[in-house]
Amino acid sequence: MSVGLEFPSSLVPIKGVRLASTSANIYSNKRNDLLLIELDKGTVTSAVFTRNIFCAAPVKIAKENVNNFKPRYLLINSGNANAGTGEKGIIHAKSTCQSLATITGCKMSQILPFSTGVIGEDLPVEKINQSLPELVNKLSNDAWLEAAQAIMTTDTIPKAISRQVILNGVDINLTGIAKGAGMIKPNMATMLSFIATDANISKEALDIAIANAVNKSFNRITIDGDTSTNDACAIFATGKAKNNLIDNCNSDDFIEFERAVINICCDLAQAIVRDGEGATKFISIEVSKGKDQDECLGVAYKIAESPLVKTAFTASDPNWGRILAAIGNSGINDLNINNVSVYLDDVCIVDNGERSKTYTEESGKKVMVQEEIKLSVNLNRGACKEEIWTTDLSHEYITINAEYRT
Amino acid sequence: MSVGLEFPSSLVPIKGVRLASTSANIYSNKRNDLLLIELDKGTVTSAVFTRNIFCAAPVKIAKENVNNFKPRYLLINSGNANAGTGEKGIIHAKSTCQSLATITGCKMSQILPFSTGVIGEDLPVEKINQSLPELVNKLSNDAWLEAAQAIMTTDTIPKAISRQVILNGVDINLTGIAKGAGMIKPNMATMLSFIATDANISKEALDIAIANAVNKSFNRITIDGDTSTNDACAIFATGKAKNNLIDNCNSDDFIEFERAVINICCDLAQAIVRDGEGATKFISIEVSKGKDQDECLGVAYKIAESPLVKTAFTASDPNWGRILAAIGNSGINDLNINNVSVYLDDVCIVDNGERSKTYTEESGKKVMVQEEIKLSVNLNRGACKEEIWTTDLSHEYITINAEYRT
Numbered sequence: 001m002s003v004g005l006e007f008p009s010s011l012v013p014i015k016g017v018r019l020a021s022t023s024a025n026i027y028s029n030k031r032n033d034l035l036l037i038e039l040d041k042g043t044v045t046s047a048v049f050t051r052n053i054f055c056a057a058p059v060k061i062a063k064e065n066v067n068n069f070k071p072r073y074l075l076i077n078s079g080n081a082n083a084g085t086g087e088k089g090i091i092h093a094k095s096t097c098q099s100l101a102t103i104t105g106c107k108m109s110q111i112l113p114f115s116t117g118v119i120g121e122d123l124p125v126e127k128i129n130q131s132l133p134e135l136v137n138k139l140s141n142d143a144w145l146e147a148a149q150a151i152m153t154t155d156t157i158p159k160a161i162s163r164q165v166i167l168n169g170v171d172i173n174l175t176g177i178a179k180g181a182g183m184i185k186p187n188m189a190t191m192l193s194f195i196a197t198d199a200n201i202s203k204e205a206l207d208i209a210i211a212n213a214v215n216k217s218f219n220r221i222t223i224d225g226d227t228s229t230n231d232a233c234a235i236f237a238t239g240k241a242k243n244n245l246i247d248n249c250n251s252d253d254f255i256e257f258e259r260a261v262i263n264i265c266c267d268l269a270q271a272i273v274r275d276g277e278g279a280t281k282f283i284s285i286e287v288s289k290g291k292d293q294d295e296c297l298g299v300a301y302k303i304a305e306s307p308l309v310k311t312a313f314t315a316s317d318p319n320w321g322r323i324l325a326a327i328g329n330s331g332i333n334d335l336n337i338n339n340v341s342v343y344l345d346d347v348c349i350v351d352n353g354e355r356s357k358t359y360t361e362e363s364g365k366k367v368m369v370q371e372e373i374k375l376s377v378n379l380n381r382g383a384c385k386e387e388i389w390t391t392d393l394s395h396e397y398i399t400i401n402a403e404y405r406t
Numbered sequence: 407m408s409v410g411l412e413f414p415s416s417l418v419p420i421k422g423v424r425l426a427s428t429s430a431n432i433y434s435n436k437r438n439d440l441l442l443i444e445l446d447k448g449t450v451t452s453a454v455f456t457r458n459i460f461c462a463a464p465v466k467i468a469k470e471n472v473n474n475f476k477p478r479y480l481l482i483n484s485g486n487a488n489a490g491t492g493e494k495g496i497i498h499a500k501s502t503c504q505s506l507a508t509i510t511g512c513k514m515s516q517i518l519p520f521s522t523g524v525i526g527e528d529l530p531v532e533k534i535n536q537s538l539p540e541l542v543n544k545l546s547n548d549a550w551l552e553a554a555q556a557i558m559t560t561d562t563i564p565k566a567i568s569r570q571v572i573l574n575g576v577d578i579n580l581t582g583i584a585k586g587a588g589m590i591k592p593n594m595a596t597m598l599s600f601i602a603t604d605a606n607i608s609k610e611a612l613d614i615a616i617a618n619a620v621n622k623s624f625n626r627i628t629i630d631g632d633t634s635t636n637d638a639c640a641i642f643a644t645g646k647a648k649n650n651l652i653d654n655c656n657s658d659d660f661i662e663f664e665r666a667v668i669n670i671c672c673d674l675a676q677a678i679v680r681d682g683e684g685a686t687k688f689i690s691i692e693v694s695k696g697k698d699q700d701e702c703l704g705v706a707y708k709i710a711e712s713p714l715v716k717t718a719f720t721a722s723d724p725n726w727g728r729i730l731a732a733i734g735n736s737g738i739n740d741l742n743i744n745n746v747s748v749y750l751d752d753v754c755i756v757d758n759g760e761r762s763k764t765y766t767e768e769s770g771k772k773v774m775v776q777e778e779i780k781l782s783v784n785l786n787r788g789a790c791k792e793e794i795w796t797t798d799l800s801h802e803y804i805t806i807n808a809e810y811r812t
Contacts, residue, residue, distance in 0.1 A: 052731060052734040052735050053733075053735075053738070053739070053741050053743055054730045054731060054733065054734030054743055054759070055734070081727070083727060083730070083731075084726070084727050084730045084756070084759075084760055084761065085760055085761075086744075086759060086760030086761075087760075088760070089760075118725075118727065119725075119726075119727020119728065119730065119731060120726060120727035120730070120761055229727075229730070229731050229734060307713070307799070307803070307807070308807055311804055311807035311808045312808070314804065314808045315807075315808035315809065319524075319525075319526075320490070320525075320526055321487065321489060321490050321524065321525020321526035321635075322525065324460045324489070324490045324525065324526070324635070325460060325489075325525060325635050327459075328458040328459040328460030328461070328635060329458050329459075332459065335459050337459055337460055350490070352492065353460070353490070353492055354490055354491055354492030354493075354494070354495075355490065355491070355492075355526055393713070393804065394804065395801050395804050397717075397804075398717055398720065398799065398800065398801050398803075398804060399801075401713065401714055401717035401718070401721075402717045402718070402720045402721035402723070403721065
């Protein structure tokens with residue numbers, strides 16, 4: 001089940017990027033679960049990773065390699081997170097990198113490994129290594145849809161988007177993929193997202209663009225409040241568009257390019273929410289007129305992660321008392337509740353801290369039955385505004401997560 | 407459904423305390439929903455209340471009255487929280503207090519009102535006021551079980567316990583009731599709990615005893631991480647046991663008495679968890695060898711409130727990777743994961759930050775299928791230890807909360 005999400009179409013190949021995916025039999029029911037991405041020489045790569053202390057072995061390796069070496073390959077498996085696997089996990093991930101380096105002739109440090117799936121099980125190194133020659137042979141420019149499918153876990157629909165931006169008359173293309181579904185409250189990036197562009201941009205400028213974009217997209221979503229051990233988002237710029245080098249973060253080109261990265265990241269982040277485990281609703285929560293970003297996000301996440309608010313959304317029940325209770329729990333000790341107002345789309349449900357005089361149960365219900373809902377909270381005490389995206393909490397979520405491993 | 411919880415029996419009346427309950431037709435399906443508790447003159451009362459900023463109208467009134475006046479009556483309704491009701495809510499609560507004061511001849515300020523139920527609906531003042539004469543006529547010493555039943559909302563079983571303690575040869579009795587079920591992460595007290603004792607104790611000493619007891623009991627439970635707008639716990643000491651006045655917090659008598667209060671509060675708090683909405687498991691989470699209380703509780707609550715950990719418990723699935731991910735998300739940035747160990751009862755599942763060499767899936771499963779499970783996390787970096795209690799997250803929770811109002 002997903003909310004307002006269409007199967008990807010019209011994906012634009014990115015010059016200098018080739019992909020291949022296959023089944024390495026990591027999943028017991030055969031499906032593609034291994035993805036290789038090849039980057040042309042000269043490609044600039046930036047990445048951000050989970051802040052979960054128990055970060056996975058591949059995250060540790062990729063973190064080190066992305067900034068110290070020039071990545072040529074990304075090797076990504078689903079079905080196994082290679083997290084909670086200690087020193088052995090590092091050895092396993094490095095073993096797959098070494099095999100790929102031998103086949104392709106690049107250095108081991110030029111490979112970024114990524115994993116997603118069950119935590120705590122040993123990475124099936126042999127299965128992965130045996131699949132590498134086939135992957136290298138299959139590399140092609142237009143395998144983006146298959147790539148998006150190979151990294152899925154409990155996702156019900158692949159997530160892939162292309163965007164274009166014109167810089168000084170030069171067409172710049174961006175194509176990105178992502179996977180999500182559960183354990184989603186990225187604290188740096190989402191589960192996994194990979195974005196390619198043919199833009200010509202410096203490493204420093206790309207680092208800044210992706211950090212800003214992630215902060216406005218993947219760091220603004222929550223499905224269940226659980227930050228994964230494997231979150232990662234990487235962007236690679238091949239430079240094949242031959243635009244003038246973007247290396248000044250104050251230039252118009254940078255601002256235009258960054259906007260395109262933000263847009264594609266927001267679309268992918270929202271796609272993850274729309275396909276969240278058990279999602280029946282897509283909910284935008286905007287908290288405005290807060291004193292600062294922290295308090296706006298604090299209120300927004302408290303609402304978004306309240307099981308009671310989430311189940312009220314599932315039931316299409318305008319049980320706004322639960323929203324008030326969540327606001328009241330968000331830790332703003334000097335909040336004057338008499339100034340707080342709450343809207344469901346355009347319907348004012350709470351005004352001056354109590355039920356609005358114009359509010360009727362029918363008008364609230366009319367919004368709540370929709371698949372897409374905007375919940376706005378006005379704190380009336382500052383100038384800051386933040387928006388995040390989340391889902392409801394349905395029986396399907398319980399079913400998926402009580403049965404995922406067993 | 408509740409876990410290991412028996413119907414209350416052998417409730418001991420407390421001299422100086424009379425109770426009566428009835429149906430004021432607040433619930434559409436007729437059941438007792440209004441409780442009156444009468445305290446003899448000279449009774450000393452202490453109470454602690456929710457820290458939710460959107461606290462309910464009765465909380466505001468009771469908070470003021472309990473410390474400034476000598477309470478003679480507690481008037482408690484279920485089915486309506488009188489929260490999110492603004493100034494009107496205060497007027498409504500005061501109106502019921504005024505009616506009761508007129509009938510009983512006490513001052514309005516000597517009445518403590520409490521409400522629990524749906525947030526945001528007007529208190530049915532007329533219905534309550536019409537029931538007061540009947541309640542006053544029915545007051546009796548041994549109506550504790552009916553009292554526990556009258557304050558239930560989605561609770562499936564009434565919660566009431568009696569305890570005895572002997573101070574210098576004098577028998578001291580305590581009888582307490584509580585209600586819980588959902589929106590349970592007390593940040594001061596639980597939804598509602600009332601404890602009576604015949605002990606002779608000063609107001610100051612009673613304040614300290616209940617504050618300490620609540621901190622070790624109701625402030626150590628979570629069902630869904632949502633702190634209610636109406637949490638309150640009150641204790642009243644009638645002095646009828648005629649023990650020597652307890653007024654020194656360093657005395658043996660105080661320490662003995664406080665221990666009895668802690669015990670009854672822990673039993674009531676655990677009863678709330680055992681009857682948590684949709685609960686199929688009762689889970690104790692102990693975090694030891696942390697640097698301080700904050701980090702022990704931070705880790706414990708992060709695990710207890712992770713929807714992924716909770717659904718793994720529902721499925722009896724020893725999916726320990728989710729537990730590691732929760733620990734990794736708890737905000738201890740300098741945690742050395744190589745020192746962390748995790749146990750399910752006596753089974754070591756994680757040692758030195760990775761799966762224990764002695765661990766087998768079968769041994770984990772054997773613990774997970776139990777109704778009562780102890781999960782222990784050793785951080786190995788300090789001397790602090792904390793324990794909290796929680797439930798799993800089942801389909802029943804979703805059903806209850808998607809249907810509670812509709």
